[in-house]
Each structure stands twice: as structure tokens, then as C-alpha cells.
Amino acid sequence: MSGWPAERDELEELQRELAERAAAAAPWRPDEAASIGGVFFASARSGDRAWAAAVRLDPGGETTSAVVRGIARFAYEPGLLALREGALLEGALRSLPRLPDVVLVNASGRDHPRGAGLALHLGSVLGVPTVGVTDRPLLAIANAPRDERFAGAPLRLGDELVGFAVRTRRGARPVLAHSAWRTDADTARAVVVAATGRGRTPEPLRRARFLARVERARDEGRLPARWAHDPFAEGR
Secondary structure, eight states, rough: OOOSSSSSSHHHHHHHHHHHHHHHSSSOOOOOOEEEEEEEEEEEEESSEEEEEEEOOOSSSSSEEEEEEEEEOOOOOOTHHHHHHHHHHHHHHHTTTOOOOOOEEOSSSSSTTTSSOOHHHHHHHHSSSSEEESSSSOOOEOOOSSSSSOOEEEEEEETTTEEEEOOOTTOOOEEEEEETOOOOOHHHHHHHHOOOOOSSOOHHHHHHHHHHHHHHHHHOOOOOHHHHHOOOOOOO
């Protein structure tokens, strides 16, 4: 079975296998020397073109990035994002000079009907620890954390702790840090906190999102002048 199945039934079978593998995988623990990556998928406003951007931020401040173009061959469907995004996200990350030590993915991990969302799936394909970062849960439930920077509230799917809602900026909606490939809920939260700067979204993911959207706008002939001169001026 390939890393990125082309059929729904095949993917669902693989997701069940990945959930079992993830439960048995050796846990990864972050340290101050770890590089943190982010990867983001953007689709065309019309048609099936797609863009994926990957960013790696090193502790010393060095930044590398890559953008790849492709086709979104499947419609968006929660729980089946791997069909639509997986191969292109992998291609963007493999286009970096070096893979990050851990990658933030705009998708869920253990919070998934079969326990293996795209963030977990991508990590298993790359052999790299991953953390999912989303605005909303897929199935899990979390209370709102206190309105204090980096306050957290457990994200639970039944009896399982699958992540945390993290208040990355006071007065802003929390982000959800999902356990994924070789990361538990506490590690997911720690990575999100370590990767967050002044914005609401963790910095590697924010930059990857912006780059994917810049290249989409450029290819569609609607690139704002301010984006061309200040690639990370986007707010949140």
C-alpha cells in the first residue's frame, strides 16, 4: 500500500493501520535545538490547481522555504484530506534543503474518525514528528482556555487526550494543538508555544500559509504589491 492512496476505501484502511502504528511509535520530545517546520496547502479559487508551501525555522533564526505546484484531484472532505493534499505537502517539505525536526501541519492528528488525520499521516510518510494545528476540532471537544497567553484546555476525544486548545494571544480565538506522529498532547502544546511569536498562528505555519497564498495570487495574476515587498507582513 502506497503512502498516499488514490481511493477512499484504501485510505480509510491505511488510516486504521497508521493509528495502530502511531500508538506503538517511540515518542519524540522537543529541545531548544530543534528546528520547527510548517506546511500549508492552498487551492485555486476556481479550477483544480493547488500550491503547497513549506518553511523550516532554525533556532538561530535561519529560515528556508519551498513552494510546489500541483493539482487538487479530490474535493475537500473532512477526514479524507490525505487524498487531496498529502502528496503535494510531502513534495513541498522534501523540496527544503533539510527536513525540520518537527513539522506543524494545518490538519488534525489523533482527532479523527479512524485516529489518523493528515498531520499524523504526513509524519509517518516523512519519518518526522508532526503536530496538527487547526482552528476547530474534527470530532474532539475542548473548553475555552483562560484569556491568558499560552493558557491551555484539554482537547478530548472520548476518554483520550488528543491535544490542547492553546490561547496564543490574549483576546484571540485559541488554536488547537493536535497530537500526531510521534507526539503526544503535551508535546503538541509545547511545540505550538515554542513556535509562536507575536501572531496568533505559530510562525512556521503562518509563513507557509502566506507563501502558498502569495504564489497562488501571483499565478492567478492578482498579487498585491505589498505582498511582493514584505512576504511576512500578513497579520494572522
